[in-house]
Amino acid sequence: MKPGRAEQGAPDGKAPVGVKICGITTELALQAACATQADWIGLVFYDRSPRHITPASAQNLLARHQGATPDLVGLFVKPDDRAIEAALDACALDVLQIYDTPERASAIREKFGRPVWLSCPVTTKDDLPRANDVDALVIEPRAPASAANPGGNGLRLDWNVFRDWLAPSPWMLAGGLTPDNVGQAIAESGARFVDVSSGVETAPGQKSASLIRNFVKNARTPYRSPCAPHKN
Numbered sequence: 286m287k288p289g290r291a292e293q294g295a296p297d298g299k300a301p302v303g304v305k306i307c308g309i310t311t312e313l314a315l316q317a318a319c320a321t322q323a324d325w326i327g328l329v330f331y332d333r334s335p336r337h338i339t340p341a342s343a344q345n346l347l348a349r350h351q352g353a354t355p356d357l358v359g360l361f362v363k364p365d366d367r368a369i370e371a372a373l374d375a376c377a378l379d380v381l382q383i384y385d386t387p388e389r390a391s392a393i394r395e396k397f398g399r400p401v402w403l404s405c406p407v408t409t410k411d412d413l414p415r416a417n418d419v420d421a422l423v424i425e426p427r428a429p430a431s432a433a434n435p436g437g438n439g440l441r442l443d444w445n446v447f448r449d450w451l452a453p454s455p456w457m458l459a460g461g462l463t464p465d466n467v468g469q470a471i472a473e474s475g476a477r478f479v480d481v482s483s484g485v486e487t488a489p490g491q492k493s494a495s496l497i498r499n500f501v502k503n504a505r506t507p508y509r510s511p512c513a514p515h516k517n
C-alpha cells in the first residue's frame with residue numbers, strides 16, 4: 286500500500302495518513318474527494334448496498350470528470366470472476382477490495398494481476414489476522430447478522446484492540462469513522478490508513494462535500510486529546 290499522498294510529511298516524521306473515501310456515486314462526491322487529495326476512492330460493485338454503482342455508471346461518472354482522480358478501489362462482496370471482469374472492462378481499477386476468504390482473495394490477485402485488499406471482520410482482538418497473502422487488510426467491525434451489508438454500517442471498533450498486534454501486512458482502519466473521531470481513532474489504533482463511508486454522508490449513500498473535506502483534513506492533522514495537558 287502506498288503512503289498517504291498529502292503534500293507535506295506529518296510533523297511526527299511519519300508519512301501522512303492515507304485516506305480512502307468509499308462509496309462514491311456522484312460527481313459532487315468525486316470532486317470533493319479529488320479536491321481534498323484523498324488517496325483512494327471506493328466504488329461499491331455490490332447491488333445490495335445503498336452506495337451501489339454499476340460498471341457502466343462508474344465509467345460514465347469517471348468519463349465526465351475533468352482531471353486526475355485518486356486511485357480507484359473496486360469493492361466486491363463474494364464476487365465471481367465475471368463481476369470483476371465487468372468492472373475492470375469499464376474502469377481502470379487500481380485495487381480490488383474483496384469481502385471473501387483469504388484463499389479467494391489470493392486467487393483473485395493471481396487471476397487479475399491487481400493488488401487485492403481483503404476486508405477482515407473483527408469483533409475482538411483474537412479476530413485480528415496473524416498471517417495472510419494479500420496486499421493489505423481492511424479491518425472493520427463484524428456486521429450484525431441482521432445487516433444487509435458486511436460493511437458501510439457506521440459501526441466502530443474498540444480501537445484498543447490493535448495494541449500489541451503484529452500486523453502481517455499493511456492495514457487500513459474502517460468502520461464508524463467520522464470527521465469528529467478520526468483523529469482520536471488514528472491516535473488510539475495506530476492506523477496509518479483510514480477508510481470512511483457513512484461517516485461522510487447525510488443519509489445512506491448521500492455523500493457530503495463538506496464532511497469529506499473535514500474528514501480528510503482531520504485525518505491528516507495531528508490529534509491532541511482534550512484531556513492532554515496544554516503546552517504553550
Ligand SMILES: O=C(O)c1ccccc1NCC(=O)[C@H](O)[C@H](O)COP(=O)(O)O
Pocket residue numbers: 307308327329331334335336337360362384425434435436437438439440459460461462480481482483484
Ligand atoms: O459501503 C457499503 O455500502 C458497503 C456495502 C457492502 C460491503 C462494503 C461496504 N462498504 C465498505 C467500506 O469500505 C466502508 O468504507 C467501511 O466498511 C466503513 O464503513 P462506514 O462505517 O460506513 O464508514
